Amino acid sequence: MATISVKNLSHAYGSVKAVNDFSFEVDRGISYALVGPDGAGKTTIIRALCNLLTPDAGEIQLGGIDVATDFDKVKKKLGYMPQTFSLYPDLSVEENLTFYGGIYGVTGARYVEKRNTLYEFSRLKPFADRRARDLSGGMKQKLALSCALIHDPELLILDEPTTGVDPLSRRQFWDILTEFKKQGVTIIVSTPYMDEVARTDRACFVFRGGKLAEGTPEELTRLYQGEIYYVDRLPTTPLLDKLNLIEHVVARRFGTGLHLYLDMGQHPGDIATEITQAGLSVEDLMSVTPDLEDSFIQLMQGQQ
Amino acid sequence: MQRIRFIALKEFYHIMRDMRSLTIIFLMPIMMTFLFGYAIDMDVNEVILAVADLDRTADSRDLVENLYASTYFTPPDEQVDFKDPEQILRSSKAYAVLIIKPGFSEAMKGGEDYQLGLLVDGSDNNLAAAVQNYTTAAVNRYLINKLPPRMTVPGVRVSYRLMYNPDLESPRFFVPGLVAILLLMISALLTSITIARERETGTMEQLLTAPVKPVEILIGKLMPYTLLAFLDGIIVLVFARFVFSIPFAGSYLLLLGFGFLYVMTALSIGIMISSLVKTQQVAMMLAFVTTMLPSVMLTGFIFAIKNMPVALQVITNIVPAKFFLVVIRGIMLKGAGLDVLAMQGVYLLIFMVILMFIAAKTFRTKVV
Numbered sequence: 097m098a099t100i101s102v103k104n105l106s107h108a109y110g111s112v113k114a115v116n117d118f119s120f121e122v123d124r125g126i127s128y129a130l131v132g133p134d135g136a137g138k139t140t141i142i143r144a145l146c147n148l149l150t151p152d153a154g155e156i157q158l159g160g161i162d163v164a165t166d167f168d169k170v171k172k173k174l175g176y177m178p179q180t181f182s183l184y185p186d187l188s189v190e191e192n193l194t195f196y197g198g199i200y201g202v203t204g205a206r207y208v209e210k211r212n213t214l215y216e217f218s219r220l221k222p223f224a225d226r227r228a229r230d231l232s233g234g235m236k237q238k239l240a241l242s243c244a245l246i247h248d249p250e251l252l253i254l255d256e257p258t259t260g261v262d263p264l265s266r267r268q269f270w271d272i273l274t275e276f277k278k279q280g281v282t283i284i285v286s287t288p289y290m291d292e293v294a295r296t297d298r299a300c301f302v303f304r305g306g307k308l309a310e311g312t313p314e315e316l317t318r319l320y321q322g323e324i325y326y327v328d329r330l331p332t333t334p335l336l337d338k339l340n341l342i343e344h345v346v347a348r349r350f351g352t353g354l355h356l357y358l359d360m361g362q363h364p365g366d367i368a369t370e371i372t373q374a375g376l377s378v379e380d381l382m383s384v385t386p387d388l389e390d391s392f393i394q395l396m397q398g399q400q
Numbered sequence: 401m402q403r404i405r406f407i408a409l410k411e412f413y414h415i416m417r418d419m420r421s422l423t424i425i426f427l428m429p430i431m432m433t434f435l436f437g438y439a440i441d442m443d444v445n446e447v448i449l450a451v452a453d454l455d456r457t458a459d460s461r462d463l464v465e466n467l468y469a470s471t472y473f474t475p476p477d478e479q480v481d482f483k484d485p486e487q488i489l490r491s492s493k494a495y496a497v498l499i500i501k502p503g504f505s506e507a508m509k510g511g512e513d514y515q516l517g518l519l520v521d522g523s524d525n526n527l528a529a530a531v532q533n534y535t536t537a538a539v540n541r542y543l544i545n546k547l548p549p550r551m552t553v554p555g556v557r558v559s560y561r562l563m564y565n566p567d568l569e570s571p572r573f574f575v576p577g578l579v580a581i582l583l584l585m586i587s588a589l590l591t592s593i594t595i596a597r598e599r600e601t602g603t604m605e606q607l608l609t610a611p612v613k614p615v616e617i618l619i620g621k622l623m624p625y626t627l628l629a630f631l632d633g634i635i636v637l638v639f640a641r642f643v644f645s646i647p648f649a650g651s652y653l654l655l656l657g658f659g660f661l662y663v664m665t666a667l668s669i670g671i672m673i674s675s676l677v678k679t680q681q682v683a684m685m686l687a688f689v690t691t692m693l694p695s696v697m698l699t700g701f702i703f704a705i706k707n708m709p710v711a712l713q714v715i716t717n718i719v720p721a722k723f724f725l726v727v728i729r730g731i732m733l734k735g736a737g738l739d740v741l742a743m744q745g746v747y748l749l750i751f752m753v754i755l756m757f758i759a760a761k762t763f764r765t766k767v768v
Contacts, residue, residue, distance in 0.1 A: 146609045148767045171611040182602035184410065186417045191410075198406030199610045243606075 099123055100145070100251065100284065105154030107140050114140040115151070116305040122298070127273070127283040129293045131392065132302035138286035139179055141302070142255045145284065146176050158251060172200065175249030179256045181236050185229030189220055189239055192228055193246060200247035207246075214242040217272045234265025241272060245281075252276070254285040258292065270295050290388040301392050308395040313388060320386035320394055321360040327380050328353045338374040342367055356381065357390075403612050407620025411594065415624060424590060429582050429632045433639045436574035447531050449473045450494040452480045457505035466542050467498075472534050489521045495531045496520045498539075508546065529704065571644040576728045577701040579633045580721045583659065584695050586629035587666030588673070589687040591622050595674035596683035605767055614765050622667050629663055630656075640732070649735030655728065658741070661748040662724040666691070668755035675762040695721035723747045 100122040107115045115137040122128040130138045143149045144156060147167040156163040158170045183192045193214070197207045215221040218238040223231065228239060237257055244252060252273075258266045270292060277283055285296065293299045294313045301308035301316065309319055329335065331347075331354040339347035344359035345367060358364070364371070364378045371378060415421045449467065453460050467473045476494040481487050485497045499517035507514030518535055520528045598604040598621075607617055640646040669691055677683045696702060698715060699722040705713055716722050723744040730736030730744075738745065 143605075143767060146605070148605055148608060150766060168611070171609060174609060176606060176609040178602045178605040180602040182606050184414070184603060185601075187410065187413055191413065195406055195410050196606075196610070198409075199403045199607070199612050201402070201611070203402070 099157075099159070100128075100282070101155075101157045102141070102145070103155045105141065105144055105151050105156065107144065107149065107151040107153075113305050115144075118154070118302075118305065118307060120300055120307065120310065122282060122284060124282055125277070125280050126297040127277050127285065127295075129296040129299040130284070130286040130302050131288070131290065131293050131299050131388075132286075133288060136302040137305040138302055139255055140305075142253055142284070142286055145253055146174070170251075172247065173250040175244035175247065175252045177240050177244045177252075177254045177257055179259070181240060183228045183236070183240055183243060186227060188225050188227055189231070190224040192239060192243055196243040197246045202247050210246055210248070214245060217275060218242050232265075234261050234268070237261055237265065237269055238272070241269065245276060249281065251282045251284070254283070256286050256288065259288065266292070290392065293388055301395060303396050303399055306399075308392070308399065317386060317388050317391050320391040322362065322386075322394075323358045324384040324386050324390060325356045325358070325364065325381035326350065326353055326384045327356060327376060327382070329376065329380065335374065339371075339376075342370040342374070345370075355384065357394075404616050404620040404623070407612070407617060408623045411621050411624045414594065415628070421590060425586060425628050425632065428585070429578075429635045430639070432578055432582065433575060433636050433643075436578055437571040437639070437644050446471075447473050447496065447534055448476050448494045449531075449535065450476045450478075450480045450485070450488045450497045452482055452485045452497055452499045454482065455500045455502050455504040459505040459508045460500045463500070463504070463539070463542055464498075467535075467538055470538060472538065486519060489519060492521070494521075496535060498535065529707070571640070572646050572733060574701075575636060575640045575644055575646060576732045577699075577725050579636050579728055580662070580699070580724045581692070581695055581701065582632045582636060583629045583663055583724075584666045584691055584721055586625055586632055587663050588670040588691040589684065591625050591667055591670035592673035592677075592683040592687045593680050594621060594625070595671065596677055596680045599674070599767070600679050608765055608767075614763055615760075618671065618763065622670075626663055626667065629666075630659065633659060637732075646732065648732055650731035650737070654738060654741075655731045658724065658727045658731075658745065658748065661745070661752050662720060662727075665720045665748065665752045665755050668752070668759035671759035672755070672762055675759075675764050691721075694719045698722065699725050701725060720748060720751045723751075 102121070103119050105115055105118040106113070118137070118141060120128075130141060132138055140149070144151045144154070145158070145163065147163045150164070158174070161167075161169050163170070184195070187195065190211075193211055194207070197203060197210070202210055215224075218235075218241070220235060220239060220242065223235065228236065231239060241254075241257065244254075254273075258269055261269065266289075273283060273285075274295065283296075285292075286302075287293065293316075296313065298310070298312055299316060300310040309316055311319075330352065331349040336347050336349070336354065339345060339354075339356065344362045346357040348355050348357070358367075364381050368378050371381075415425065451464050451467075453464060468475060476488060478488060478491075478493050480497060485499055488494045488497060497517075497519040499519065501515075501517065503514055504516070516539060518532065520532050520535075595604075595618075598607065608614075612620075637648065641648060670687065673683055673686050673690065677686055694715075698705075698708075698712065698719050700716075701721070705716050705722070708716070727736075727741050727744045727748075730741055
């Protein structure tokens, strides 16, 4: 499969436009993230990729094959993990793997070999006889991933695979993904988590069914315009209110302190008077490197 | 083929690990057979029959004595008011009043047209039908025994005969029909639920992106239920034969053939229902309302179709179970062959073809 290309994808549920004239391309062997808040249209895009819905408009090609007309031809090369935990809860770990192997034609010695490899990655072997419903959230997701990988897909499509999973399991999950990417699997993943985007080759900010920006995680981070400062001061509401009154400045809680977002071209020296009036001093401001989230939120606010 | 095998195997696991499915498949047929065989006794053991003997002859008294001599009829506690015989029905002291007008004796000797009058309390439809049948049968038997062979009494209807279930036994009436209901329940209800479950839990998404054709998914999923439906049919037939001593008069093979048409029809309905709904709950309700309910109420399983309002009688023609009921009662009780059941066969075949077509057309391969 050479590339994945989505051209001018549009889809609406009734009068609600879920995806609007959305286009992107993914090169072979890279990992690509669709990032955005809930309701941005990520799942709709992914379902369209997997031919699980007929989009109102647009053209989708997986490896040069048109999904709308020849989806059967790509099925064997495609591994898909839906958003909801979609394995059979009343089947054991092993039975789920056997079943998915079976419907993809992975049986016998080939299945055993593949299963053992996946057990190594997922560390699920001790739980082979456990019913899927009795697994923890993280293990469930690893089992679902194993089921999607049992047939050596060339393209792996994952819809919010780590939502609701603890941080350690998320990290393990991504370690497995990275391993398979090294082996040449192309990965398209949707996620609401910015830290996961950092582990992909390219990403696309999705918001309100449209594309805000696209690029490598570094490129996307660099899109941030302005400066960010951290102030180690209890972020009380009166303090935030005062700071937010200053022109070209936005103040937000950040942990036990607060972040000051200065518009492009503004520097702490320009607003020294106002900051002093609010009860702070310029020396309290510690420069912070903007991250993906800052860049996403700025872009998002530009849209609103 | 191999893929179908994996899907079917998985489905077997689901069934064997789900108490609800197991109950419906294995406990239900046994429970229902006993329920309909024993508990729901539609037989009327004692008909309280009042007699207004206006003839007052030796012949009329002989008829009355003869009726009461049988175990079926008992006299009411009150005497009938000859001026208003209906009164005893209104007060629920009797189920029916036999009115022997003057002239019975002459009629028995070969006189003119004569009719015995029978007033039946119709407030209970089934009871009324039973009482009417009992009384007519008893009177006819009396007349036939009294008269020399091949002589008929003018005006007294002797043509009425109760056949196949001469004693009007409930199990004979219900148990074959039970097969029709159970086949439908397993095939339509359980399959609509199992497909709806895959949609509800999201596993259908993964199946649809896997290299299996929708038809393979359907065959794989439905095969176990088809086998279990037939197994249930066999369970009921075994009970019919050995517990209720209902003889199996016809051909097993013929029944199997008709059963196949019927089950395919029911499966198609199940698929159609699953395509219309999003959750198992709704699938169950819809299956119940569109298949179980009409099959119990509108097929003659319990209530005779001929006693229904015309509008309902017309509707019964779109209930496949109605035709299968005729088939299974015919084959089991009367030993009917294809020659007499051809019409039902054609109907079931038409149902099957149309519904399978619609099911194939409506089966959704998309999630939204």
